[in-house]
Amino acid sequence: MPQPLNYLKETASQTAGPYVHIGLIPAMAGFDIFEKNFSNVLVTPNTSGERITLEGKVLDGTGSPLRDVLLEIWQANASGRYNHPADRSAAALEEDFRGWGRAGSDFDSGLVTFETIKPGAITDKAGRKCAPHVNVWIVARGINIGLNTRLYFSDEEAANAADPVLNLVEPPVRRKTLVATRSARDGKVVYSFTINLQGLEETVFFDV
Protein backbone atom coordinates (compact mmCIF):
# COMPACT_ATOMS: atom_id res chain seq x y z
CA MET A 1 0.00 0.00 0.00
CA PRO A 2 1.34 3.46 -0.87
CA GLN A 3 1.20 6.20 1.69
CA PRO A 4 -2.28 7.65 2.13
CA LEU A 5 -2.82 11.14 0.71
CA ASN A 6 -5.48 12.07 3.26
CA TYR A 7 -7.09 14.89 1.38
CA LEU A 8 -10.49 15.80 2.74
CA LYS A 9 -13.47 15.45 0.42
CA GLU A 10 -15.55 18.41 -0.63
CA THR A 11 -18.88 18.59 1.21
CA ALA A 12 -21.75 17.38 -0.98
CA SER A 13 -24.06 19.98 -2.46
CA GLN A 14 -27.77 19.97 -1.73
CA THR A 15 -30.53 21.93 -3.39
CA ALA A 16 -31.16 25.45 -2.11
CA GLY A 17 -34.85 24.52 -2.00
CA PRO A 18 -37.91 26.68 -2.61
CA TYR A 19 -37.34 28.85 0.47
CA VAL A 20 -33.79 29.96 -0.32
CA HIS A 21 -34.98 33.56 0.08
CA ILE A 22 -35.29 33.19 3.85
CA GLY A 23 -31.58 32.89 4.26
CA LEU A 24 -30.24 34.89 1.36
CA ILE A 25 -32.89 37.52 0.53
CA PRO A 26 -35.23 37.57 3.56
CA ALA A 27 -37.19 40.57 2.27
CA MET A 28 -38.42 38.38 -0.59
CA ALA A 29 -39.58 35.74 1.89
CA GLY A 30 -41.70 38.49 3.45
CA PHE A 31 -39.83 39.71 6.50
CA ASP A 32 -37.16 42.10 7.64
CA ILE A 33 -34.45 40.78 9.94
CA PHE A 34 -30.91 41.97 9.10
CA GLU A 35 -29.58 45.48 9.53
CA LYS A 36 -27.69 45.10 6.26
CA ASN A 37 -28.85 43.13 3.27
CA PHE A 38 -27.25 41.97 0.06
CA SER A 39 -29.00 42.90 -3.15
CA ASN A 40 -29.12 42.94 -6.92
CA VAL A 41 -27.72 46.49 -7.07
CA LEU A 42 -23.95 46.37 -7.48
CA VAL A 43 -23.41 50.04 -8.19
CA THR A 44 -23.09 53.07 -5.96
CA PRO A 45 -23.20 56.67 -7.20
CA ASN A 46 -19.39 56.58 -7.23
CA THR A 47 -18.98 53.49 -9.37
CA SER A 48 -17.25 54.18 -12.66
CA GLY A 49 -18.39 52.59 -15.90
CA GLU A 50 -21.43 52.31 -18.07
CA ARG A 51 -24.62 51.65 -16.06
CA ILE A 52 -26.44 48.59 -17.34
CA THR A 53 -29.41 46.48 -16.35
CA LEU A 54 -29.02 42.73 -16.73
CA GLU A 55 -32.45 41.21 -17.17
CA GLY A 56 -33.55 37.70 -17.93
CA LYS A 57 -35.23 34.48 -17.03
CA VAL A 58 -34.23 30.90 -16.34
CA LEU A 59 -36.42 28.43 -18.23
CA ASP A 60 -37.07 24.79 -17.38
CA GLY A 61 -37.44 21.88 -19.80
CA THR A 62 -40.97 22.95 -20.75
CA GLY A 63 -39.87 26.52 -21.46
CA SER A 64 -41.53 27.80 -18.30
CA PRO A 65 -39.68 30.39 -16.21
CA LEU A 66 -38.37 29.33 -12.81
CA ARG A 67 -40.11 31.58 -10.31
CA ASP A 68 -38.10 30.47 -7.31
CA VAL A 69 -34.58 30.69 -8.72
CA LEU A 70 -31.70 32.66 -7.21
CA LEU A 71 -28.82 34.03 -9.26
CA GLU A 72 -25.54 35.47 -8.14
CA ILE A 73 -23.17 37.37 -10.38
CA TRP A 74 -19.46 38.06 -9.99
CA GLN A 75 -17.70 40.48 -12.25
CA ALA A 76 -14.73 42.76 -12.78
CA ASN A 77 -15.03 46.52 -12.60
CA ALA A 78 -15.09 48.79 -15.64
CA SER A 79 -11.30 48.59 -15.87
CA GLY A 80 -11.32 44.79 -15.90
CA ARG A 81 -10.13 44.26 -12.33
CA TYR A 82 -11.73 41.93 -9.81
CA ASN A 83 -12.00 43.22 -6.25
CA HIS A 84 -10.05 40.29 -4.80
CA PRO A 85 -6.44 39.95 -3.61
CA ALA A 86 -5.68 37.25 -6.19
CA ASP A 87 -6.21 39.73 -9.03
CA ARG A 88 -2.89 41.52 -9.34
CA SER A 89 -3.46 43.03 -12.75
CA ALA A 90 -2.38 46.60 -13.41
CA ALA A 91 -5.97 47.72 -13.98
CA ALA A 92 -7.36 50.15 -11.43
CA LEU A 93 -9.09 48.70 -8.37
CA GLU A 94 -12.24 50.34 -7.00
CA GLU A 95 -12.49 49.58 -3.32
CA ASP A 96 -16.21 50.31 -3.07
CA PHE A 97 -17.24 48.17 -6.04
CA ARG A 98 -17.48 44.63 -4.68
CA GLY A 99 -18.50 43.20 -8.05
CA TRP A 100 -20.97 40.75 -6.60
CA GLY A 101 -24.73 40.69 -6.26
CA ARG A 102 -27.63 38.30 -5.86
CA ALA A 103 -31.21 38.36 -7.07
CA GLY A 104 -34.28 36.19 -6.72
CA SER A 105 -36.65 35.84 -9.63
CA ASP A 106 -40.02 37.55 -9.47
CA PHE A 107 -42.57 35.14 -7.95
CA ASP A 108 -45.02 35.80 -10.82
CA SER A 109 -42.99 36.48 -13.96
CA GLY A 110 -39.71 34.77 -13.13
CA LEU A 111 -37.81 37.88 -14.18
CA VAL A 112 -34.35 38.39 -12.67
CA THR A 113 -32.63 41.78 -12.78
CA PHE A 114 -29.30 43.25 -11.74
CA GLU A 115 -28.24 46.89 -11.74
CA THR A 116 -24.54 47.00 -12.44
CA ILE A 117 -21.88 48.33 -14.78
CA LYS A 118 -20.46 46.74 -17.87
CA PRO A 119 -17.20 45.07 -16.85
CA GLY A 120 -13.97 45.72 -18.69
CA ALA A 121 -12.00 43.12 -20.61
CA ILE A 122 -9.57 41.10 -18.50
CA THR A 123 -6.27 39.51 -19.41
CA ASP A 124 -5.80 35.81 -18.68
CA LYS A 125 -2.69 34.07 -17.36
CA ALA A 126 -1.42 33.49 -20.90
CA GLY A 127 -1.73 37.20 -21.63
CA ARG A 128 -4.79 36.80 -23.85
CA LYS A 129 -7.57 39.36 -23.74
CA CYS A 130 -10.83 37.90 -22.48
CA ALA A 131 -14.06 39.48 -23.65
CA PRO A 132 -16.02 41.35 -20.98
CA HIS A 133 -18.24 38.92 -19.13
CA VAL A 134 -20.22 38.38 -15.97
CA ASN A 135 -19.94 35.08 -14.08
CA VAL A 136 -23.28 33.62 -13.07
CA TRP A 137 -24.20 31.03 -10.44
CA ILE A 138 -27.70 29.56 -10.31
CA VAL A 139 -29.46 27.72 -7.49
CA ALA A 140 -33.09 26.70 -6.97
CA ARG A 141 -35.43 23.96 -5.92
CA GLY A 142 -34.66 21.03 -8.20
CA ILE A 143 -31.09 22.17 -8.89
CA ASN A 144 -28.93 19.76 -6.94
CA ILE A 145 -25.65 21.55 -7.42
CA GLY A 146 -25.23 25.21 -8.37
CA LEU A 147 -24.88 25.84 -12.09
CA ASN A 148 -22.06 28.01 -13.39
CA THR A 149 -22.40 29.96 -16.60
CA ARG A 150 -21.33 33.32 -18.03
CA LEU A 151 -22.93 36.28 -19.75
CA TYR A 152 -21.10 38.00 -22.58
CA PHE A 153 -22.29 41.17 -24.35
CA SER A 154 -23.80 41.32 -27.83
CA ASP A 155 -22.05 44.57 -28.76
CA GLU A 156 -18.61 43.01 -28.20
CA GLU A 157 -18.58 40.95 -31.36
CA ALA A 158 -14.87 41.18 -32.06
CA ALA A 159 -13.85 40.51 -28.47
CA ASN A 160 -16.31 37.62 -28.21
CA ALA A 161 -14.95 36.08 -31.41
CA ALA A 162 -11.46 36.07 -29.86
CA ASP A 163 -12.49 35.00 -26.34
CA PRO A 164 -10.61 31.86 -25.21
CA VAL A 165 -13.59 30.48 -23.28
CA LEU A 166 -16.24 31.12 -25.92
CA ASN A 167 -13.94 29.43 -28.41
CA LEU A 168 -13.94 26.26 -26.33
CA VAL A 169 -17.69 25.87 -26.88
CA GLU A 170 -18.54 23.20 -29.43
CA PRO A 171 -20.48 23.16 -31.60
CA PRO A 172 -20.09 26.92 -32.17
CA VAL A 173 -23.84 27.37 -32.53
CA ARG A 174 -24.07 26.99 -28.73
CA ARG A 175 -21.90 30.08 -28.10
CA LYS A 176 -24.84 32.39 -28.57
CA THR A 177 -26.48 30.90 -25.47
CA LEU A 178 -23.91 32.88 -23.45
CA VAL A 179 -24.50 36.27 -25.08
CA ALA A 180 -26.88 38.86 -23.63
CA THR A 181 -28.58 41.19 -26.12
CA ARG A 182 -28.14 44.93 -25.78
CA SER A 183 -31.05 47.33 -26.18
CA ALA A 184 -32.06 50.76 -24.95
CA ARG A 185 -35.15 51.35 -22.85
CA ASP A 186 -36.19 54.70 -21.37
CA GLY A 187 -32.67 55.96 -21.78
CA LYS A 188 -31.19 52.97 -19.95
CA VAL A 189 -28.99 50.23 -21.35
CA VAL A 190 -30.52 46.80 -20.89
CA TYR A 191 -28.89 43.46 -21.63
CA SER A 192 -31.43 40.66 -21.93
CA PHE A 193 -30.64 37.01 -21.42
CA THR A 194 -32.41 33.66 -21.34
CA ILE A 195 -30.90 30.72 -19.53
CA ASN A 196 -32.35 27.45 -20.82
CA LEU A 197 -31.80 24.52 -18.49
CA GLN A 198 -32.72 22.02 -21.21
CA GLY A 199 -33.68 21.74 -24.86
CA LEU A 200 -32.20 22.61 -28.24
CA GLU A 201 -31.16 26.00 -26.91
CA GLU A 202 -29.72 24.64 -23.67
CA THR A 203 -27.32 27.18 -22.17
CA VAL A 204 -23.70 26.21 -21.86
CA PHE A 205 -22.88 25.42 -18.23
CA PHE A 206 -19.35 25.09 -16.98
CA ASP A 207 -17.57 22.70 -14.69
CA VAL A 208 -15.29 25.29 -13.16
Next chain:
Amino acid sequence: MNAQARIPALQDPRLNRPEPFSPPLGDGGFFQRDRSMHPPAHAPGYKSSVLRSPRQALLSLENSISEITGPVFGHNDLGPLDNDLIRNYAKDGDPVGERIIVHGRVLDETGRGVPNTLVEFWQANAGGRYRHKKDTYLAPIDPNFGGCGRALTDDTGYYYFRTVKPGPYPWRNYVNSWRPAHIHFSVFGSGFAQRLITQMYFEGDPLIPVCPILTTIPDKDALDRLVAPLDLNASTPFDSLAYRFDIVLRGQRSTYFENRPEGN
Protein backbone atom coordinates in the same frame (compact mmCIF):
# COMPACT_ATOMS: atom_id res chain seq x y z
CA MET B 1 -26.17 33.25 28.27
CA ASN B 2 -23.93 35.56 26.36
CA ALA B 3 -24.45 34.36 22.80
CA GLN B 4 -21.44 36.27 21.61
CA ALA B 5 -19.09 34.41 23.94
CA ARG B 6 -16.52 32.52 21.93
CA ILE B 7 -17.09 28.78 22.01
CA PRO B 8 -13.63 27.20 21.97
CA ALA B 9 -12.81 25.34 18.77
CA LEU B 10 -12.31 21.66 19.34
CA GLN B 11 -9.50 19.67 17.85
CA ASP B 12 -10.95 17.40 15.20
CA PRO B 13 -9.03 14.09 15.31
CA ARG B 14 -9.52 13.70 11.56
CA LEU B 15 -7.36 16.75 11.12
CA ASN B 16 -4.46 15.42 13.14
CA ARG B 17 -1.98 15.68 10.33
CA PRO B 18 1.01 17.84 9.44
CA GLU B 19 0.45 21.38 8.27
CA PRO B 20 -0.99 21.36 4.76
CA PHE B 21 1.35 22.29 1.99
CA SER B 22 1.47 22.44 -1.77
CA PRO B 23 4.32 23.10 -4.19
CA PRO B 24 4.91 26.74 -5.15
CA LEU B 25 4.51 25.99 -8.83
CA GLY B 26 0.75 25.96 -9.10
CA ASP B 27 -1.61 27.81 -11.37
CA GLY B 28 -3.80 28.96 -8.48
CA GLY B 29 -6.66 26.81 -9.69
CA PHE B 30 -8.97 24.82 -7.47
CA PHE B 31 -8.73 21.05 -7.28
CA GLN B 32 -10.98 19.36 -9.81
CA ARG B 33 -14.44 18.96 -8.33
CA ASP B 34 -15.15 15.26 -7.67
CA ARG B 35 -18.71 15.13 -8.94
CA SER B 36 -19.17 11.56 -7.70
CA MET B 37 -19.40 13.13 -4.23
CA HIS B 38 -22.31 15.33 -5.31
CA PRO B 39 -25.85 14.54 -6.38
CA PRO B 40 -26.25 14.34 -10.16
CA ALA B 41 -28.24 17.19 -11.73
CA HIS B 42 -30.84 14.71 -12.95
CA ALA B 43 -32.00 12.61 -10.00
CA PRO B 44 -35.51 11.33 -10.84
CA GLY B 45 -36.29 10.32 -7.23
CA TYR B 46 -36.27 14.05 -6.48
CA LYS B 47 -38.91 14.96 -9.02
CA SER B 48 -38.20 18.69 -9.19
CA SER B 49 -34.80 17.91 -10.67
CA VAL B 50 -36.25 16.32 -13.81
CA LEU B 51 -37.14 19.54 -15.65
CA ARG B 52 -34.39 21.60 -14.05
CA SER B 53 -31.32 19.53 -14.87
CA PRO B 54 -29.06 20.32 -17.83
CA ARG B 55 -28.73 17.42 -20.26
CA GLN B 56 -25.60 18.50 -22.11
CA ALA B 57 -22.20 17.77 -20.64
CA LEU B 58 -20.74 20.57 -18.56
CA LEU B 59 -17.87 22.34 -20.31
CA SER B 60 -14.76 21.91 -18.17
CA LEU B 61 -12.93 25.17 -17.70
CA GLU B 62 -9.44 25.49 -16.30
CA ASN B 63 -9.71 28.14 -13.66
CA SER B 64 -9.04 31.67 -14.82
CA ILE B 65 -8.97 34.81 -12.71
CA SER B 66 -12.79 34.82 -13.02
CA GLU B 67 -13.08 31.59 -11.01
CA ILE B 68 -10.15 32.00 -8.61
CA THR B 69 -11.49 35.31 -7.34
CA GLY B 70 -14.76 35.86 -5.54
CA PRO B 71 -16.53 38.36 -3.33
CA VAL B 72 -14.87 39.39 -0.09
CA PHE B 73 -17.02 40.06 2.97
CA GLY B 74 -16.23 41.65 6.30
CA HIS B 75 -17.71 42.29 9.71
CA ASN B 76 -19.20 45.49 8.33
CA ASP B 77 -21.63 43.34 6.35
CA LEU B 78 -23.05 41.74 9.50
CA GLY B 79 -25.08 42.86 12.48
CA PRO B 80 -24.33 41.87 16.09
CA LEU B 81 -27.20 39.36 16.37
CA ASP B 82 -26.80 37.78 12.96
CA ASN B 83 -25.48 34.51 14.43
CA ASP B 84 -28.10 34.27 17.17
CA LEU B 85 -31.36 32.94 15.76
CA ILE B 86 -32.82 32.77 19.25
CA ARG B 87 -32.62 36.55 19.55
CA ASN B 88 -32.41 38.02 16.06
CA TYR B 89 -36.17 37.98 15.47
CA ALA B 90 -37.46 37.72 19.05
CA LYS B 91 -40.46 40.01 19.65
CA ASP B 92 -41.79 39.11 23.09
CA GLY B 93 -39.76 36.10 24.20
CA ASP B 94 -37.64 33.23 23.00
CA PRO B 95 -38.69 30.99 20.12
CA VAL B 96 -40.23 27.61 20.88
CA GLY B 97 -38.03 24.56 20.51
CA GLU B 98 -34.89 22.73 21.58
CA ARG B 99 -32.12 25.26 22.03
CA ILE B 100 -29.00 24.24 20.16
CA ILE B 101 -25.57 25.53 19.21
CA VAL B 102 -24.25 24.63 15.76
CA HIS B 103 -20.52 25.02 15.31
CA GLY B 104 -17.67 23.78 13.20
CA ARG B 105 -15.00 24.80 10.77
CA VAL B 106 -14.97 25.66 7.10
CA LEU B 107 -11.94 23.85 5.67
CA ASP B 108 -10.57 23.19 2.25
CA GLU B 109 -9.59 19.78 0.92
CA THR B 110 -6.04 20.20 2.20
CA GLY B 111 -7.38 20.57 5.75
CA ARG B 112 -6.63 24.29 5.92
CA GLY B 113 -9.21 26.46 7.64
CA VAL B 114 -10.91 28.95 5.34
CA PRO B 115 -10.70 32.26 7.22
CA ASN B 116 -13.05 35.25 7.07
CA THR B 117 -15.54 33.60 4.78
CA LEU B 118 -19.26 34.22 4.86
CA VAL B 119 -21.50 31.41 6.07
CA GLU B 120 -25.28 31.90 5.80
CA PHE B 121 -27.92 29.56 7.21
CA TRP B 122 -31.66 29.23 7.19
CA GLN B 123 -34.19 26.76 8.52
CA ALA B 124 -37.76 25.94 9.48
CA ASN B 125 -38.95 26.57 13.04
CA ALA B 126 -39.36 23.82 15.66
CA GLY B 127 -42.70 22.82 14.12
CA GLY B 128 -41.28 22.48 10.62
CA ARG B 129 -42.72 25.73 9.26
CA TYR B 130 -40.71 28.27 7.31
CA ARG B 131 -41.23 31.99 7.64
CA HIS B 132 -41.82 32.35 3.91
CA LYS B 133 -44.84 33.66 2.08
CA LYS B 134 -44.90 30.56 -0.12
CA ASP B 135 -44.89 28.04 2.77
CA THR B 136 -48.44 26.93 3.59
CA TYR B 137 -47.74 23.98 5.92
CA LEU B 138 -50.31 23.88 8.74
CA ALA B 139 -47.73 24.08 11.54
CA PRO B 140 -47.80 27.60 12.98
CA ILE B 141 -45.34 30.42 12.39
CA ASP B 142 -43.39 31.20 15.56
CA PRO B 143 -43.72 34.94 16.20
CA ASN B 144 -40.28 34.99 17.80
CA PHE B 145 -38.38 33.09 15.15
CA GLY B 146 -37.16 34.37 11.79
CA GLY B 147 -35.09 31.34 10.84
CA CYS B 148 -32.00 32.82 9.24
CA GLY B 149 -28.59 34.02 10.24
CA ARG B 150 -25.02 34.39 9.11
CA ALA B 151 -21.48 34.43 10.41
CA LEU B 152 -17.97 35.14 9.25
CA THR B 153 -15.42 32.43 9.99
CA ASP B 154 -12.49 33.44 12.19
CA ASP B 155 -8.81 33.10 11.32
CA THR B 156 -8.98 29.34 11.70
CA GLY B 157 -12.17 28.86 9.69
CA TYR B 158 -14.31 28.43 12.80
CA TYR B 159 -17.94 29.55 12.94
CA TYR B 160 -20.84 29.06 15.33
CA PHE B 161 -24.41 30.13 15.84
CA ARG B 162 -27.27 29.55 18.22
CA THR B 163 -30.76 28.51 17.19
CA VAL B 164 -33.58 26.07 17.90
CA LYS B 165 -33.66 22.64 16.31
CA PRO B 166 -35.84 22.70 13.19
CA GLY B 167 -38.70 20.26 12.82
CA PRO B 168 -39.32 17.82 9.96
CA TYR B 169 -42.06 18.71 7.49
CA PRO B 170 -44.01 17.15 4.63
CA TRP B 171 -43.50 18.15 1.03
CA ARG B 172 -44.88 17.21 -2.36
CA ASN B 173 -42.66 14.62 -3.95
CA TYR B 174 -44.32 11.33 -3.13
CA VAL B 175 -47.62 11.64 -1.27
CA ASN B 176 -45.97 10.93 2.05
CA SER B 177 -42.54 12.51 1.67
CA TRP B 178 -41.05 14.21 4.72
CA ARG B 179 -37.85 16.18 5.00
CA PRO B 180 -35.61 15.20 7.90
CA ALA B 181 -34.81 18.11 10.20
CA HIS B 182 -32.16 20.18 8.46
CA ILE B 183 -30.44 23.54 8.29
CA HIS B 184 -29.50 25.05 4.92
CA PHE B 185 -25.96 26.40 4.56
CA SER B 186 -24.49 28.75 1.99
CA VAL B 187 -20.70 29.14 1.92
CA PHE B 188 -18.44 31.27 -0.26
CA GLY B 189 -14.78 30.35 0.22
CA SER B 190 -12.14 32.55 -1.37
CA GLY B 191 -13.03 32.02 -5.04
CA PHE B 192 -16.33 31.92 -6.88
CA ALA B 193 -15.63 28.33 -8.01
CA GLN B 194 -15.82 27.24 -4.34
CA ARG B 195 -19.37 28.53 -3.94
CA LEU B 196 -21.51 25.88 -2.25
CA ILE B 197 -24.98 25.43 -0.88
CA THR B 198 -25.73 22.37 1.20
CA GLN B 199 -27.87 21.11 4.08
CA MET B 200 -26.92 19.88 7.52
CA TYR B 201 -28.83 16.99 9.09
CA PHE B 202 -28.98 15.72 12.66
CA GLU B 203 -27.47 12.52 13.98
CA GLY B 204 -30.04 9.79 14.57
CA ASP B 205 -32.88 11.27 12.50
CA PRO B 206 -34.90 8.27 11.18
CA LEU B 207 -36.04 10.29 8.15
CA ILE B 208 -32.51 10.56 6.76
CA PRO B 209 -32.43 7.22 4.89
CA VAL B 210 -35.81 7.81 3.24
CA CYS B 211 -35.36 11.42 2.15
CA PRO B 212 -35.62 11.77 -1.65
CA ILE B 213 -33.36 14.84 -1.60
CA LEU B 214 -30.66 13.49 0.69
CA THR B 215 -30.54 10.19 -1.16
CA THR B 216 -29.73 11.95 -4.43
CA ILE B 217 -26.15 11.73 -3.13
CA PRO B 218 -24.72 8.52 -4.61
CA ASP B 219 -21.84 8.13 -2.17
CA LYS B 220 -22.73 6.85 1.29
CA ASP B 221 -19.75 8.51 2.97
CA ALA B 222 -20.53 11.83 1.29
CA LEU B 223 -24.07 11.55 2.61
CA ASP B 224 -22.84 10.73 6.12
CA ARG B 225 -20.66 13.84 6.06
CA LEU B 226 -23.82 15.96 5.94
CA VAL B 227 -24.99 14.52 9.26
CA ALA B 228 -23.88 16.54 12.27
CA PRO B 229 -23.09 14.55 15.42
CA LEU B 230 -24.31 15.61 18.83
CA ASP B 231 -21.35 17.32 20.51
CA LEU B 232 -21.97 17.19 24.25
CA ASN B 233 -18.58 18.74 24.98
CA ALA B 234 -19.65 21.94 23.25
CA SER B 235 -23.10 21.98 24.85
CA THR B 236 -23.94 24.56 27.48
CA PRO B 237 -25.20 22.79 30.64
CA PHE B 238 -28.79 23.64 31.55
CA ASP B 239 -29.09 25.72 28.37
CA SER B 240 -28.30 24.27 24.93
CA LEU B 241 -27.20 21.09 23.22
CA ALA B 242 -24.57 21.41 20.50
CA TYR B 243 -24.04 19.86 17.07
CA ARG B 244 -20.80 19.92 15.17
CA PHE B 245 -20.76 20.51 11.41
CA ASP B 246 -17.55 20.92 9.43
CA ILE B 247 -17.82 22.04 5.82
CA VAL B 248 -15.13 21.23 3.28
CA LEU B 249 -14.63 23.41 0.20
CA ARG B 250 -12.41 22.64 -2.76
CA GLY B 251 -8.67 22.85 -2.22
CA GLN B 252 -6.52 25.25 -4.17
CA ARG B 253 -3.10 25.07 -5.73
CA SER B 254 -0.60 27.76 -4.92
CA THR B 255 -0.06 30.59 -7.32
CA TYR B 256 3.32 31.01 -8.90
CA PHE B 257 3.87 34.72 -9.03
CA GLU B 258 7.16 36.58 -9.55
CA ASN B 259 9.20 33.75 -8.00
CA ARG B 260 7.15 34.00 -4.85
CA PRO B 261 4.61 31.36 -3.89
CA GLU B 262 1.27 32.72 -2.79
CA GLY B 263 -1.55 31.05 -0.96
CA ASN B 264 0.61 28.90 1.30
